[in-house]
Amino acid sequence: MKFEETSLQHVWLIKPDRFKDERGEFLETFRVELFKDHGLEFEFVQDNISVSKKGTVRGLHYQLPPASQGKLVMVPKGKILDVAVDMRQNSQTFKQHYATILSSENRHMMFIPTGFAHGFSVLSDEATVYYKCNDYYNKKLERGVKWDDPDLNIDWKVEAPILSEKDKNLPLLSEMDEHDLF
Numbered sequence: 001m002k003f004e005e006t007s008l009q010h011v012w013l014i015k016p017d018r019f020k021d022e023r024g025e026f027l028e029t030f031r032v033e034l035f036k037d038h039g040l041e042f043e044f045v046q047d048n049i050s051v052s053k054k055g056t057v058r059g060l061h062y063q064l065p066p067a068s069q070g071k072l073v074m075v076p077k078g079k080i081l082d083v084a085v086d087m088r089q090n091s092q093t094f095k096q097h098y099a100t101i102l103s104s105e106n107r108h109m110m111f112i113p114t115g116f117a118h119g120f121s122v123l124s125d126e127a128t129v130y131y132k133c134n135d136y137y138n139k140k141l142e143r144g145v146k147w148d149d150p151d152l153n154i155d156w157k158v159e160a161p162i163l164s165e166k167d168k169n170l171p172l173l174s175e176m177d178e179h180d181l182f
């Protein structure tokens with residue numbers, strides 16, 4: 001399992017070792033000791049799966065402390081453009097994003113730490129996204145920023161995305177109170 005640094009400090013692109021044979025393939029997707037080797041010492045406490053149609057955008061979401069979530073994202077089926085946005089006001093990369101393709105072809109995973117918003121667009125007919133979270137869902141502390149915020153300038157690779165009503169009405173960064181940021 002290789003941990004590759006990205007343009008955003010602490011956001012990791014993780015590439016599992018793949019063992020292929022005539023049956024198919026095997027890969028380990030998580031090892032506490034490898035996370036610890038990369039300074040990621042915490043316990044994942046909740047796993048999620050979302051299934052989305054082609055052209056869906058989910059996000060950009062995050063939770064505020066004390067329920068801020070680090071996420072290990074993988075795609076057992078399909079293909080997404082996965083996006084992490086730095087929401088830490090004092091960070092040198094505040095408002096910057098890192099985007100990468102996660103798919104059942106490349107088997108890549110992304111670790112998105114606390115302080116970052118997460119979202120993805122679906123590029124295959126359907127995508128199953130499985131992700132581990134290091135804190136529980138907390139609706140009261142959930143926040144989000146609009147997917148097409150010009151301040152973020154994210155190319156989601158989809159036209160006229162399918163969005164939840166909640167996501168359609170998320171604020172622009174410029175409209176957000178500093179207490180809703182990190």
Ligand SMILES: Cc1cn([C@H]2C[C@H](O)[C@@H](COP(=O)(O)OP(=O)(O)O[C@H]3O[C@H](C)C(=O)[C@H](O)[C@H]3O)O2)c(=O)[nH]c1=O
Pocket residue numbers: 048050058059061062071118119120137164166
């Ligand atoms: C996130 C979550 C949701 N729910 C319930 C609440 C709603 O009744 C339903 C759908 O929730 P929502 O529309 O917020 O789901 P997504 O738009 O996929 O939200 C996720 O999208 C981005 C990509 C994320 O990284 C977050 O994990 C999360 O915000 O599931 C739960 O019961 N537990 C949960 O942890």
